[in-house]
Amino acid sequence: MAGRLPALLKDAALTALVAAALGLFIVGFKTRDIGQGLFFDYQLVDLAIAVAVIFFGRLGLQFASMGLKWPSFALGTVLGAVGVSPIQMPSTFLHWFVVIAGVLIILRTIWPWANTAIATVRHSERGKAFGRRGAKWFGAVLLVAAVAMPFAPFADQKTMDLAVLILTYVMLGWGLNIVVGLAGLLDLGYVAFYAVGAYAYALLSTQYGLGFWAVLPLAGMFAASFGLLLGFPVLRLRGDYLAIVTMGFGEIIRLVLLNWVDLSNGPAGIGGIPGPTFFGAVFAETAPTGRQTFAEMMNIPFSSNQRLIYLYYIILLLALITNFFTQRIRRLPVGRAWEALREDETACKALGINPTNTKLTAFAVGAMFAGFAGSFFAAKQRFISPESFSFIESAIILSIVVLGGMGSQIGVVLAAVLLIGLPEWFRDLGAYRMIVFGLAMVLIMAFRPRGLIAHREPSVRLHPVRAGP
Amino acid sequence: MAYFSQQLINAITLGAIYGLIAIGYTMVYGIIGMINFAHGEVFMIGAFISLIGFMICAGLGISSAPVAILLVLLTAMAFTAVYGWTIERTAYRPLRGSFKLAPLISAIGMSILLQNYVQLAQGARPKPAASVVQGGYTLFSADGFDVRVTWLQIIIVVVTVALMAGFSWLIAKTPLGRQQRACEQDMKMASLLGVDVDRTISLTFVMGAALAAVAGMMFMMYYGVVDFFIGFLAGIKAFTAAVLGGIGSLPGAMLGGLLIGLIEVFWAGYFTSEYKDVAVFAILVLVLIFRPTGLLGKPEIEKV
Numbered sequence: 112m113a114g115r116l117p118a119l120l121k122d123a124a125l126t127a128l129v130a131a132a133l134g135l136f137i138v139g140f141k142t143r144d145i146g147q148g149l150f151f152d153y154q155l156v157d158l159a160i161a162v163a164v165i166f167f168g169r170l171g172l173q174f175a176s177m178g179l180k181w182p183s184f185a186l187g188t189v190l191g192a193v194g195v196s197p198i199q200m201p202s203t204f205l206h207w208f209v210v211i212a213g214v215l216i217i218l219r220t221i222w223p224w225a226n227t228a229i230a231t232v233r234h235s236e237r238g239k240a241f242g243r244r245g246a247k248w249f250g251a252v253l254l255v256a257a258v259a260m261p262f263a264p265f266a267d268q269k270t271m272d273l274a275v276l277i278l279t280y281v282m283l284g285w286g287l288n289i290v291v292g293l294a295g296l297l298d299l300g301y302v303a304f305y306a307v308g309a310y311a312y313a314l315l316s317t318q319y320g321l322g323f324w325a326v327l328p329l330a331g332m333f334a335a336s337f338g339l340l341l342g343f344p345v346l347r348l349r350g351d352y353l354a355i356v357t358m359g360f361g362e363i364i365r366l367v368l369l370n371w372v373d374l375s376n377g378p379a380g381i382g383g384i385p386g387p388t389f390f391g392a393v394f395a396e397t398a399p400t401g402r403q404t405f406a407e408m409m410n411i412p413f414s415s416n417q418r419l420i421y422l423y424y425i426i427l428l429l430a431l432i433t434n435f436f437t438q439r440i441r442r443l444p445v446g447r448a449w450e451a452l453r454e455d456e457t458a459c460k461a462l463g464i465n466p467t468n469t470k471l472t473a474f475a476v477g478a479m480f481a482g483f484a485g486s487f488f489a490a491k492q493r494f495i496s497p498e499s500f501s502f503i504e505s506a507i508i509l510s511i512v513v514l515g516g517m518g519s520q521i522g523v524v525l526a527a528v529l530l531i532g533l534p535e536w537f538r539d540l541g542a543y544r545m546i547v548f549g550l551a552m553v554l555i556m557a558f559r560p561r562g563l564i565a566h567r568e569p570s571v572r573l574h575p576v577r578a579g580p
Numbered sequence: 581m582a583y584f585s586q587q588l589i590n591a592i593t594l595g596a597i598y599g600l601i602a603i604g605y606t607m608v609y610g611i612i613g614m615i616n617f618a619h620g621e622v623f624m625i626g627a628f629i630s631l632i633g634f635m636i637c638a639g640l641g642i643s644s645a646p647v648a649i650l651l652v653l654l655t656a657m658a659f660t661a662v663y664g665w666t667i668e669r670t671a672y673r674p675l676r677g678s679f680k681l682a683p684l685i686s687a688i689g690m691s692i693l694l695q696n697y698v699q700l701a702q703g704a705r706p707k708p709a710a711s712v713v714q715g716g717y718t719l720f721s722a723d724g725f726d727v728r729v730t731w732l733q734i735i736i737v738v739v740t741v742a743l744m745a746g747f748s749w750l751i752a753k754t755p756l757g758r759q760q761r762a763c764e765q766d767m768k769m770a771s772l773l774g775v776d777v778d779r780t781i782s783l784t785f786v787m788g789a790a791l792a793a794v795a796g797m798m799f800m801m802y803y804g805v806v807d808f809f810i811g812f813l814a815g816i817k818a819f820t821a822a823v824l825g826g827i828g829s830l831p832g833a834m835l836g837g838l839l840i841g842l843i844e845v846f847w848a849g850y851f852t853s854e855y856k857d858v859a860v861f862a863i864l865v866l867v868l869i870f871r872p873t874g875l876l877g878k879p880e881i882e883k884v
Contacts, residue, residue: 132662136629138701140636149635149707297681299688344869351615351684352868355819359861362816366861370854502812506692513685545696552689556682557674 119173127166134158157201164190164205164212171216180220187216250521257427261420271419273535275426275491279484280531282430284511284523286480289437291509292518293446294473295453296346297354299505300361303341304334304478306368306500308485313381313495314374323387323490327483334482335475342474346467361505368497380496386418387425387490394418422491429487433480434520440476449473450518503545507531510548514555516562526562582725587849588842593733593802595841596740600795601818602825602833603747604664604788610764610828611784612676617687618667620815621694622789626660626796627806628698631709638710645712649735656797657790663694664789668782691811699808706807709800736798743794744834747787751830760784764828813857817844820864826877835875 138161141152167186174183191213194206232238260266260274283305290298308330315321315329345356368375375381386394392408393399394417405421406413440446448469452459456466489495511530515522530551534544555562601623608616633652642648671690675682716730751757762770763780771777799814800806817840825836840860848856873879 129662129666132659133666136632136659137625137698140632142632142635142702142707144703144705144707148710149631151635151639295681297684345865348868348872350680352872354681354684355615356865356868359816359864363858363861363865366855366858370858503692506688509685510689510692542700543696545692546700549689549691549693549696553671553686553693556678556686556689557671560675560678560682 115177119170122173123166123170126169127162130165131158131162134161154201157205160200160205161208164209168212168216171212172219175216175219175222178223183216183220187213187220189213190216253521253524254431261423268416268419271416271423273532275419275423276535277527277531278423278426278430279488279491280508280511280527281524282426282433282484282487283481283508284515284527285430285433285437285520286477286484287508287512288515288518288520288523289440289449289480290473290477291512292516293437293441293453294449294470295350295517296470296473297350297357297509298474298477299354299358299502299509300341300364301357301477301481301508302500302502302505303357303361303364304337304481305485305488305504306364306497307334307337307478308482309489309495309500310368310375310381310485311482312486312489313384316385316489317381317383323385323486327486330486331479331482334485335479337482338475338478339471342471342478343467346470346474358502358505361500361502365497365500365502368500375497378496378498380494380498382494384489384493384495386493387421387487389421394421422487426484426487426491429483433483436476436480437520445469445472507548510552514551514562519562522562582720582722582727583849585719585727586725587845589727589729589733591842591845592838593736593841594845595838596737597795597798597802597837598814598818598821598840599834599837600740600743600791600798601814602821602837603744603830604792605819605822606825606827606830606833607760607784607788609822611760611767611781612672612683614672614683615687615819616667616672616785616788617684617815618671618690618694619788619792620811620813620818621691621698622660622663622667622811623792623796623799623814623818624806624808624811625663625694625698626656626789626793627800627810628702628707628796628808629659629793630656630797630800631707631806634709634712648712653739653794653797656793660793660796661786661790664785664792665782667694667789668785673778673781691815695808695811702808704808706805709804709806711804712801732801736802739794739798743791747791748830750787756780756783816864817860820860820867822874823864823872824867824874826874828878829874829876832874832876 135158139153139155139158141154142149143152144150167190171183171186171190174186190209194208194210194213200206200209233242257278261271266274283301287298287301290296290301311330311333312323312326315326316323321329341357341360345353345360348356369378371377388394388402389405389408391402392405393402394405396404396413398404398407404413405417441450448459448464449472451462452464452466452469459466459469488499492499507530511523511526514530515524515526530544530548534540534547540547601619604619604622605616608614608619630652633655634648637648637651642651667690671686672683675686711732713730713732713735716728716733719727719729721727751760759770759775759780760783762773762775763777767777770780795814795818796806799810818837821836821840822833823836824839825832825834840863843863844856844860847853847859867874
């Protein structure tokens with residue numbers, strides 16, 4: 112160890128030097144606009160602390176990767192203790208930074224040990240049986256929990272709002288999963304179809320008085336035809352070009368919505384969108400003439416929660432339909448063709464699959480579900496504007512799919528809870544949310560490119576698995 | 581005629597900036613075949629570093645504009661290059677040999693990460709910059725309209741042309757450029773012949789980032805305002821320029837940048853400025869559909 116120490120120190124020092132160079136201007140000198148020009152808030156002390164942490168962090172990680180358990184464990188503990196100790200630091204962020212560095216080192220130290228332990232458990236007979244049963248029951252348990260959730264004692268307005276939001280992203284994630292996960296087409300403009308669905312419902316309901324349930328299929332059809340229209344010319348392109356072009360389309364649709372004031376009311380958006388009705392009953396304290404409220408219909412006292420619970424069940428139903436549809440279509444020829452196309456396009460062509468048509472169906476089906484989700488979004492928000500449909504939104508949905516593991520349905524749920532639920536729940540994290548998204552995408556690609564849930568059964572097996580020779 | 585000439589001058593200035601960013605896209609694409617989605621963010625960081633650099637210069641009492649510009653230019657190039665190097669090292673290098681879309685997804689993540697890092701560190705509001713170079717020169721007057729070219733525009737075009745000339749020389753004549761072209765053609769063969777591929781790729785990112793920093797500085801001086809979001813649009817426009825000129829081709833990137841500048845300025849000048857970004861996106865889509873090799877690019881042969 113003593114012999115390698117200088118090399119390790121040099122490596123850590125270089126890392127710290129790079130970090131210092133990265134942070135010197137952007138972090139060290141914070142510009143502040145106070146009316147008559149810009150002024151500096153000097154944050155050089157913050158930077159120095161961060162660089163020191165990076166130095167020790169790198170050192171600890173190197174120790175850990177070389178199997179020097181005790182030095183790295185000690186370093187991690189010290190960093191963690193410094194982070195949680197009441198030592199005065201310039202910002203709470205730095206406290207977190209130090210703590211996270213400590214935790215990371217400790218995790219890295221125990222990782223080899225934990226990894227072998229998990230692998231041993233997983234490969235034992237009981238572990239295998241448990242895994243099979245777990246995979247079978249986990250979805251069912253989750254489903255029951257989701258159905259029962261509105262009646263749980265903790266389901267107040269805030270929780271329900273969050274649940275509706277998460278489910279919207281779950282549905283969008285499942286929809287995009289068809290395009291990205293199954294067909295392997297990287298769509299960076301998915302939010303465009305979401306926007307088409309939302310504006311379809313907003314315009315048809317406010318201009319022509321159509322109800323939510325009448326517009327829902329129409330919105331899906333509109334979005335799907337947009338998918339066909341946009342997809343047709345571009346689906347011959349290579350993967351990365353396709354990604355950029357879909358992003359271009361997404362931005363074009365947003366810019367058109369922003370500037371075509373006659374159609375979309377421009378940046379001011381469309382307000383007063385009616386919510387969904389329950390067999391003609393509205394969710395409000397008093398019904399408009401000729402209608403009855405849900406409370407009157409059911410003979411129960413009015414509560415503002417009813418609307419939220421109803422919305423919750425609608426989006427749950429829509430999401431489950433998306434999931435069910437995906438699971439079924441995967442077993443159909445077209446679904447198999449999608450997955451085959453993702454693996455090898457040339458081979459597919461040789462086998463007589465028309466790649467353009469096959470991709471087009473995936474694109475249109477994915478767009479259709481985004482359209483459903485969009486009209487639900489408009490009905491829930493009662494106000495939409497182009498702001499809600501920026502590229503960032505597409506990126507969030509994509510990161511949910513990527514984090515969950517492209518093609519994994521349950522992974523999307525976990526990722527949506529993780530990426531949407533946690534930052535909403537801990538409001539302080541809000542500012543760091545997008546950083547975490549970006550970081551997660553980079554790290555997942557580097558360490559677990561198949562997503563958090565790396566395990567995925569192939570849809571088709573050429574040879575059935577036999578039990579032993 | 582006067583209006584036209586004025587628009588032409590503005591378009592060339594803008595095109596120079598796009599061209600500088602486009603070189604970064606085209607070089608990276610040429611060598612490792614990926615779209616460096618985070619390149620627009622590198623440009624934005626370059627703009628921020630130069631903004632802060634000028635403020636520090638003012639604080640240190642450097643009042644001579646040429647000295648300040650030169651100092652800030654070199655600083656911004658050096659420090660932004662570190663960003664380029666780090667991005668390649670952390671986000672792309674571990675993914676070589678991963679599945680096809682992995683680097684692009686990682687690049688999108690990197691782009692989101694950098695954008696929000698700057699937003700967090702510097703605040704979300706646009707930063708007005710004090711102008712460093714003022715004044716200009718009236719070329720001629722016609723129809724009661726002065727056609728002016730500002731000193732700043734001259735500086736931008738001169739610096740761009742000088743950099744591009746130097747850069748073309750670097751690629752064409754130096755050992756470094758030779759290694760780079762070798763890696764572009766056949767990475768495995770180049771490494772067998774003793775070219776350090778990792779180092780060459782790193783240097784490609786470093787050079788691209790340095791040029792993006794120059795573009796960022798020009799952009800900051802030209803528009804007088806920067807925020808954390810400028811990288812997105814500028815990045816896409818420069819990427820469009822790279823694609824239009826033929827991705828992988830250096831002269832193509834410069835030509836594409838110029839064309840995009842022309843299209844954007846004349847569209848805004850003669851039609852409506854609301855749809856100028858739509859025009860650029862539409863060109864990107866149209867070029868990719870009808871002529872994916874661009875104007876000067878070589879057709880790509882897909883090997884199975």
